[in-house]
Amino acid sequence: MIDRNDRERRVAELLPFYVNETLSSEERAEVEALLAADVGLRAQVDLLRHIRATIKAEEMNYSPGDLGLARLMQAVEPKRRPFRLLAASVAAVSVVAGATLYLSHADRVPVYEQAGIAAAQGELFVAFRPDAPQGAISDLLLVHDLTIVDGPSALGLYRVLVPEVTSAADVIAALEEAAELVESAGAAE
Numbered sequence: 001m002i003d004r005n006d007r008e009r010r011v012a013e014l015l016p017f018y019v020n021e022t023l024s025s026e027e028r029a030e031v032e033a034l035l036a037a038d039v040g041l042r043a044q045v046d047l048l049r050h051i052r053a054t055i056k057a058e059e060m061n062y063s064p065g066d067l068g069l070a071r072l073m074q075a076v077e078p079k080r081r082p083f084r085l086l087a088a089s090v091a092a093v094s095v096v097a098g099a100t101l102y103l104s105h106a107d108r109v110p111v112y113e114q115a116g117i118a119a120a121q122g123e124l125f126v127a128f129r130p131d132a133p134q135g136a137i138s139d140l141l142l143v144h145d146l147t148i149v150d151g152p153s154a155l156g157l158y159r160v161l162v163p164e165v166t167s168a169a170d171v172i173a174a175l176e177e178a179a180e181l182v183e184s185a186g187a188a189e
Helices: 006-020 026-036 039-057 066-078 081-108 133-141 168-177
Strands: 123-128 148-151 157-161 182-186
Touching: 006 026, 006 039, 066 157, 123 168, 168 182
Parallel strands: none
Antiparallel strands: 123 157, 123 182, 148 157
């Protein structure tokens, strides 16, 4: 249940709407019931009616129009410029820091090489058959002490390192003999 002070406070908040005749019928009945019993509230209503009549009687010599509204909205709208400036500053610092870090380590960054480039001395290009079992390929590489160093390329070529003590021609001949596993083997030209 609402006590008397809360009810009077609520009615006092509704008085401007009562004077402007914008209350619902239930709210209007509530206000009128308290006005009948309270001289102070009736005095407030009289004051509000006088203020309303005075404001309506004043002539406006000019209207600020759309330009005035735009200036008012700009003054009221929260400023976002500092955030944009901060975001731009953070982005600039990030770019400079990244470039500095990259350039300080540029000499240590390995150069990317594709599998299709020319093989170094002691390297071969090998294409395994698509249906060749992985275990059999591993066994073939182990028997000849070969190491895959790159691949497969887009063409399915692997770059294979040949030990220094072994002849590349001998390894190519051995790989070609394993035709059930190897599609092609050869040194780069």
